[in-house]
Amino acid sequence: MATRSVALLLSLLGLVALACSTAVDEAGPTAQAVETELTVAVVQETAEISEKLRPDQIPLITGPRSEDGLHAIFATPDLGVGRNRFAFVLVSDTGLVNASTVTVSSFYLGEDGAQREEKQTALALFHPFPYVTRGIYTSRLNFDKSGRWGIEARFQDDDGAARNVELYFEVASATSAPALGDPAVRSQSKTMTDVERLTQISTGSLQDPDLYQLTIAEAAESGLPTVIVMASPAFCTNAVCGPQVEVLQQLKDEFKDQANFIHVDFYDNPEEIQGDLDRAALSPTVLEWNLPSTEWSFVVDRDGIVTGRFESFAPLEELRIALKEVL
Secondary structure, three states: OHHHHHHHHHHHHHHHHHHOOEEEEOOOOOOOOEOOOOOHHHHHHHHHHHOOOOHHHOOEEEOOOOOOOOEEEEOOOOOEOEEEEEEEEEEEOOEEOOOOEEEEEEEEEEOOOOOOEEEEEEEEEEEEOOOOOOEEEEEEEEEOOOEEEEEEEEEEOOOOOEEEEEEEEEEEOOOOOOOOOOEOOOOOOOOHHHOOOHHHOOOOOOOOHHHHOOOHHHHHOOOOOEEEEEOOHHHOOOOOOOOHHHHHHHHHHHOOOOOEEEEEOOEOOHHHHOOOHHHOOEOHHHHHOOOOOOOEEEEEOOOOEEEEEEEOOOOHHHHHHHHHOOO
16 A cells, blocks of 8 residues: 555656645645645655555645635545546635535546546535535546546636636556455454443444444345445544544434444544544554545445445435445
């Protein structure tokens, strides 16, 4: 995973150089973009540092800021050739953009970023997060080759003015996390029988024992569909991370006895962290699933095959649709 992360970061740095600016967001959707001139030394230093980065230490990728102060924050960087869920957050100088729909046009930039081959136009829908004043745009895009890509997002603001912004990213030949059609990794994830109390297997304030009854391995062989969330609720603070365990509980209550529902905390030692992520150890399940970022949801069918994969926050309606397809 470290090798792919280095390649991804180097490619993104090249794309950002193409756009003449780069930005990252670690705290929230209102973080400012950082303008910088990239040199070979900067790229080399970034590669050396990224070798040591865990998934929870890699900053979010933010696109270049438009002249009118608009920029996009990338939510789904683990892309592979084929059809992908594509998600992002839009932020203006006044805060979160929440237009109901955004038109997204993709284009291939080539290995050196010198070409611009228009590819696809699709609609992205806005999904507000429950409980918090954030939201995310989601769409489905096809990428027919690996390499450097970009999208242009267009919408009308509340005053009827046309707004647009671009975002650049890398598409790999294959994803890091399990892809659609892959067998679910038969992980021996922790359950209630492995601990004395729920605070030992979840950092969240929501303590629902129903979510810790089966291992992923047991669920995949149970003959029922399974919805899996891998996230650390107490450390869900960036712009693309939402209350995913709460959504999982809602889904469980709606489809009780029709499927399995499992939460795996991103960290293996919740009680030992005490707010200090330097003490955190990644869950063995997270490592087995090769997750390159910190919030994931998967839908697995009755045969133990991944039929839905959602990087960053997945709203209830998206998971509901994916689950109904395998009931």
